[in-house]
Amino acid sequence: MRIATWNVNSVRARLPRLVPWLQERRPDVLLLQETKCQDEQFPREPIEELGYNVEVFGQKTYNGVAILSKSRITDVQRGMRDEVEDKEARVIAATVDDMMLLSVYVVNGQEVGSDAYKYKLEWLARLRKLMWERYIMTEKVVVAGDFNVTFDDRDVHDPAEWHEQILCSTPEREALLRVMDSGLKDAFRKIHEEGGLYTWWDFRTRAFQRNAGLRIDHFLVSPPAYKACTVAEIDVEARKGQGASDHAPVVIEVA
């Protein structure tokens, strides 16, 4: 099964890039983040016409996640559904075939030490708890999306520039590793040991032209899915040209 994740930075704005990408790449599943629209505004029809089932969890203006799948989507869960009130649409979970899937859009955090940063660390702790309480790691579990955290300096184009900055700070990296202590592993790193492979390039500094990127979009997968993972790639082509998102899609193949 081919599974992709893509922070599209508005599904409505990205539709002219998303539809041809789906036609060309034909993943079995696509997990979307930053759809940036309410559920009734989601452009379901052009995606359903390509043969995809669509499950969405959105809100006005910000955030928003979705699952597209050629196979039937069951057991859809929207939000963390824990004891904390959550006004933001950042996680949708479902089952497709023998796989438990989550599309997550982790809090950005703005700046180390800010209120948003504290919220980010708390949000990651809640995601960790969710993985321990609701998932069985002897099953195939795939948690993918925009984690807004690099694992280590291989994921950073200029480690000195980004040292202890947002997306790269030690507390964020430790919180990401704690999300995985139920047994999840970084599927991309199974296939690619080398650094210099990025999934996000800042619009503001025209970072893509300089390949000044970070790897912050990840596939965290349970041991059976990790073992079955044979391919992992970043579709840098999709980041090129007019009307691209600031993130590239990441695709894995799980036997």
Add this chain to the structure above:
DNA sequence: ATGGTGGATTTTCCA
């Protein structure tokens, strides 16, 4: 230290 670009909604917030 600042601002650069892009999207949604609205002259500002978020990334």
